[in-house]
Amino acid sequence: MSASRLRRVAVLVLDGAKPLDVGIPAQVFTTRASMPYEVRVCGAAPGLVTGGDGLSYHVAHGLDALAWADVVFVPGYRFPDRDDPPGPVVDALVAAHRRGTRLAAISTGAFALAATGLLDGRRATTHWHYTRALAARHPLVRVDENVLFVDEGSVLTSAGAASGIDLCLHMLRGDLGVAASNHAARRLVAAPYRSGGQAQYVPRSVPEPLGERFAATREWALHRLGEPLTLEALARHAAVSPRTFSRRFAEDTGYTPMQWIVRARVDMARELLERSELGVEQIAAAVGLGTGANLRLHFQRVLGTTPSEYRRTFTRGE
DSSP states (O other), X not given: OOTTSOEEEEEEOOTTBOHHHHHHHHHHTOOBTTBOXXXXXXXXXXXXXXXXXXXXXXXXXXXXXXXXXXXXXXXXXXXXXXXXXXXXXXXXXXXXXXXXXEEEEOGGGHHHHHHTTTTXXXXXXXXXXXXXXXXXXXXXXXXXXXXXXXXXXXXXXXXXXXXXXXXXXXXXXXXXXXXXHHHHHHHHTOOSSOOSOGGGGSSOSSOOXXXXXXXXXXXXXXXXXXXXXXXXXXXXXXXXXHHHXXXXXXXXXXXXXXXXXXXXXHHHHHHHHHHOOOOHHHHHHHTTOOSHHHHHHHHHHHHSSOHXXXXXXXXXXX
């Protein structure tokens, strides 16, 4: 894009829209001398839109703003897994995309883009709490639960609300270059780039079990993460063969027993990084991962970040 051309940004506010999700693109792309953008906030029709979290929005524009825009942002909204947006909204998004407009979702706004079919066969993300629901409701979408945002060219999606800032800064870098993006980040008091993915913000990386078949064995293992834990030891505790244990455990949790153990150990390491001053080597030994190098390897694989970066992010006062 030419750096001098005014770019038109529409923020589409749906019923139940989350306040922070609406405000992020409106503020990032606000019109100023250093930012050649014009922003219009719109809804399915002009007038009052009931939002989420006790707020409502009075929007000046209807769906005609989507025909005007170069970029359309769809902020997240409440209960996205219940119903698709109204038909006229879906049709307007499809028509805008067909004209070459980029569509960008913040958080659960990904459900609205998925309802258009434009995410079918593409990678996408949403808030970690809703990734399974998005995959279940739209099975043709390749949901990636571990990233802050996904850029598929003409359609972009981001994780939770703060990840909307990451997405907007990414789009700014593409439009105007790194200097403009960094300037906007300083204005927002935000990091120009954030390391890692949203997996590091999920309360636990160990999956919630779908049943209670091996609940006692899981509990037993969680109290012995610093000790050697083999498939045979787990199966012996569950009083079944290793083969049966592996098959049924995967059915129950979606992970092999050893994958689950690694994730449990990473979670234990997270807590020690947050609450103690132990070094990486000490923590690795305490959680059963052996060496600092091994801990770093599994941290990167599970959370998309490093132990030191995680500690800087989540330790108070640092």
